[in-house]
Amino acid sequence: MHKLLKNLTIAGVITTSVYAPTSVCATEVPVKYDLVSTADAVKGAIPVTLYFGKIISLDFTEAGEYITFIAPSDRSQFVYNTDLPANSGEAQSVYLLPVKKLDFQGTYQTSHPNLIVKTINNSGESKQYNFIIDFSSGVMTSTGIKIVNPIKNSFSDPNKIRVSAGQSINADDIERGLRIAIVKQFVKADDPVVNKVRNFVFMLRNGNSVKDAISYTGVNPSVVESLGEMYLNAELTTRLKQNPMVAKP
Secondary structure: OOOOOOOOOHHHHHHHHHHOOOOOOHHHOOOEEEEEEHHHHOOOOEEEEEEOOOOEEEEOOOOOEEEEEEEEOOOOOEEEEEOOOHHHOOOOEEEEEEOOOOOOOOOOOOOOOEEEEEEEEOOOOEEEEEEEEEEEOOOOOEEEEEEEOOOOOOOOOOOOEEOHHHOEEOHHHHHHHHHHHHHOOOOOOOOHHHHHHHHHHHHHHOOOOHHHHHHHHOOOHHHHHHHHHHHHHHHHHHHHHHOHHHHOO
C-alpha cells in the first residue's frame, strides 16, 4: 500500500520513466494528442495548455463533428483559426496560438481564459465543449486534443490492475491519483508522463486491455500502480479521519 508513497518517491519514478536510461533531448520526446471522448468532454471543462511559439489544435474529425460556433472569453492572450470557415459547416479543427498580451478596453483579462466550441454531427446532434486555457513557456508535451467517440466496452466490470496488499485499482483510481500527484507537486502538470497517464486512462475506460494501453501510450507500469495506490492511501486516510474507530482493534 505504501510502496513509493511513504518517502514521496513517486516523483523519482515518474522522472525515471520519462528520461531513463539515457539522456534525451527535449525535442526527441514523442509528443502526442490528448484523447478525450465525447462522453467525457461534455461533462465539464477540458484543460488545454498553450505553449509560447507553438500552435495547438482541437480536432473533432474522429468524432465526425463539425464546428458551428466559437467563443473565446478573453481575446487578449491568444488567437484562433479553423481549417475551414466555421459558417461553412465543414470546419473540424480549431488552431490556437498564444500572443503577447493585448489591451482591449472595456474587457476583463484572466490568467485562465476559456473557449466555447459548439459542434454538430451528421445526425443533427449538437454538442457544446468548454475548454480552459493555460499558458506555458516550457517544453511542448501535447500537440492538442482529439475529441473521439467512446469505444463500446465489452467488459461488464472496469479493467482493474492488481496492486499491493491484494487490492486492485481501475481507471478512476489512477486518474484521481494523478490529480493528487499534481496538487502535491510530485509531478508538474506539463510533464510528458501526465499526457501518457491520461491517454492510458482513456484507453482503459474504452475497453482496451491494460497490456494494449501500456503498449500504445508507453507509460511505465510502476507509475500507474503508484498513482492508483496514492489514491487508495489518501482514501483510507480520509476514512480513518472520519471514523477513527475503524483503526482500533
